[in-house]
Amino acid sequence: MAKQEQTQEIAQLKDIIAHAKEYGFVYPSSEIYDGLQAVYDYGAYGVELKNNLKRLWWETMTRLNDNVVGIDSSIFMHPTTWKASGHVDSFNDPMIDNKDSKKRYRADVLIEEKAARLEKEGKLEEAQQLLAAMGRLLEAEDLAGVRDLIINEEINCPISGTSNWTEVRQFNLMFSTQVGSVAEDSSTIYLRPETAQGIFVNFLNVQKTARMKVPFGIAQIGKAFRNEIVARQFIFRMREFEQMEMQFFVRPGSEMEWYQQWAEARVKWHKALGIPESKIRTHDHEKLAHYANAAMDIEYDFPFGFKEVEGIHSRTDFDLKQHQEFSKKKQQYFDPEVNQNYIPYVIETSIGADRLFLMTLCNAFVDEEKDGKSRTYLKFHPAIAPVKAAILPLTKKDGLPEKAKEIVDALKYDFNIIYEEAASIGKRYTRQDLIGTPFCIAVDHQTLEDNTVTIRHRDTTEQERVAISDLHGRLGEACSFRRVFEKI
Numbered sequence: 001m002a003k004q005e006q007t008q009e010i011a012q013l014k015d016i017i018a019h020a021k022e023y024g025f026v027y028p029s030s031e032i033y034d035g036l037q038a039v040y041d042y043g044a045y046g047v048e049l050k051n052n053l054k055r056l057w058w059e060t061m062t063r064l065n066d067n068v069v070g071i072d073s074s075i076f077m078h079p080t081t082w083k084a085s086g087h088v089d090s091f092n093d094p095m096i097d098n099k100d101s102k103k104r105y106r107a108d109v110l111i112e113e114k115a116a117r118l119e120k121e122g123k124l125e126e127a128q129q130l131l132a133a134m135g136r137l138l139e140a141e142d143l144a145g146v147r148d149l150i151i152n153e154e155i156n157c158p159i160s161g162t163s164n165w166t167e168v169r170q171f172n173l174m175f176s177t178q179v180g181s182v183a184e185d186s187s188t189i190y191l192r193p194e195t196a197q198g199i200f201v202n203f204l205n206v207q208k209t210a211r212m213k214v215p216f217g218i219a220q221i222g223k224a225f226r227n228e229i230v231a232r233q234f235i236f237r238m239r240e241f242e243q244m245e246m247q248f249f250v251r252p253g254s255e256m257e258w259y260q261q262w263a264e265a266r267v268k269w270h271k272a273l274g275i276p277e278s279k280i281r282t283h284d285h286e287k288l289a290h291y292a293n294a295a296m297d298i299e300y301d302f303p304f305g306f307k308e309v310e311g312i313h314s315r316t317d318f319d320l321k322q323h324q325e326f327s328k329k330k331q332q333y334f335d336p337e338v339n340q341n342y343i344p345y346v347i348e349t350s351i352g353a354d355r356l357f358l359m360t361l362c363n364a365f366v367d368e369e370k371d372g373k374s375r376t377y378l379k380f381h382p383a384i385a386p387v388k389a390a391i392l393p394l395t396k397k398d399g400l401p402e403k404a405k406e407i408v409d410a411l412k413y414d415f416n417i418i419y420e421e422a423a424s425i426g427k428r429y430t431r432q433d434l435i436g437t438p439f440c441i442a443v444d445h446q447t448l449e450d451n452t453v454t455i456r457h458r459d460t461t462e463q464e465r466v467a468i469s470d471l472h473g474r475l476g477e478a479c480s481f482r483r484v485f486e487k488i
């Protein structure tokens with residue numbers, strides 16, 4: 001990547017982070033104590049946007065697919081769960097320290113970043129060879145080989161500029177804590193690093209009680225925790241985050257078909273939300289996780305390059321088999337169509353709500369120069385915009401605020417509405433642009449005469465006169481999830 005281009009991209013991320021904080025989307029956690037690395041809080045508009053994204057995902061999964069149901073399992077699980085799933089033994093990332101800067105890095109990320117640079121320079125084959133070499137070394141757990149690769153590829157520490165590297169070591173990402181009030185009685189439990197295991201251990205409960213037949217899916221949204229070695233890039237990599245996962249249980253042998261089908265469905269979903277074709281791609285994994293027989297990432301072109309937003313994994317029957325072995329409870333399904341008992345295979349779609357949020361914010365952020373004026377606005381799809389409409393009386397007198405409040409009352413049960421009367425109408429439009437409100441509804445003197453208002457559209461700034469009686473229908477039409485669902 002050319003230096004200038006890279007600087008511009010970093011500047012864009014900085015602008016987005018500053019915007020997110022200033023306009024009530026995302027704050028560093030416990031900021032008055034100087035924050036806690038890789039932990040963030042969502043503000044008034046951030047929480048609305050995040051809730052809308054989660055609800056959209058939930059309804060896509062559970063309403064549009066009559067063979068997918070939801071659950072909500074606990075963060076704490078029996079510790080054997082994580083032994084069975086392989087997380088205690090192998091949920092590791094390879095880390096490496098630079099002895100001069102004393103900075104810690106993920107060895108695989110250093111190599112991936114070098115590959116991304118090669119790719120930007122048009123050296124596609126070299127980039128692929130590098131990733132493949134890394135994949136082979138990690139697969140063989142050859143950590144000394146990974147270090148040699150870093151040195152041979154002349155990958156230096158971005159801070160010190162040197163290649164004075166330590167050995168590569170594995171680092172387990174799970175947070176642990178104690179249950180029990182007395183130290184002697186306590187036992188170690190983990191904060192779940194993924195929501196998926198809550199689905200696996202409930203597979204038979206859900207299958208039986210919701211009377212599901214394979215193929216069927218279980219969806220869940222919930223917090224996950226990972227002690228990430230390097231926490232950078234804002235809410236892209238957090239230590240406490242939210243996942244939206246769906247495990248789809250299928251007949252053994254049919255998993256590749258379902259894997260392709262879900263991958264296509266998920267890419268379509270992102271596009272329906274307004275992500276342009278050029279900014280999204282899929283990327284097959286070089287190194288498969290211990291449980292997978294196929295895996296791909298859906299990547300978005302963030303200001304810091306193409307990076308994973310969602311993972312699609314074919315997890316085989318690994319997890320259910322392991323739980324069967326460790327719990328000594330059969331995890332089988334009787335399939336009446338083939339008259340057979342089997343442990344189903346699983347296709348997983350797994351997306352971080354926070355990463356989806358960051359993608360949505362980056363994609364919506366517009367900083368444009370038009371007719372000599374600059375304007376910043378967030379062009380969220382109206383279905384997920386935090387606030388759907390702002391009701392703005394032109395002045396604070398002549399009965400305009402009262403009329404405007406009548407409109408608020410007529411809309412507020414179905415839409416998130418803001419009422420604002422302070423400052424000039426232009427300033428109020430700008431404030432709404434900055435939080436991505438798609439419609440500003442101005443109430444003026446004509447409104448008192450003919451019950452019409454002006455709608456000002458965020459993206460074009462065009463205005464039109466409409467009857468108050470049409471507002472509910474107009475907002476409903478533009479902001480309905482149906483607008484997204486129809487494109488899936």
Ligand code: ATP
Nearest residue numbers: 228236237238241308309310311350351352354355
């Ligand atoms: P990465 O390679 O970026 O560490 P991963 O492959 O470990 O991610 P998965 O285990 O597949 O990620 O998790 C599924 C999804 O959960 C990811 O696609 C991402 O959206 C989200 N996710 C994972 N780790 C984090 C994190 N530390 N912060 C925010 N979101 C995360």
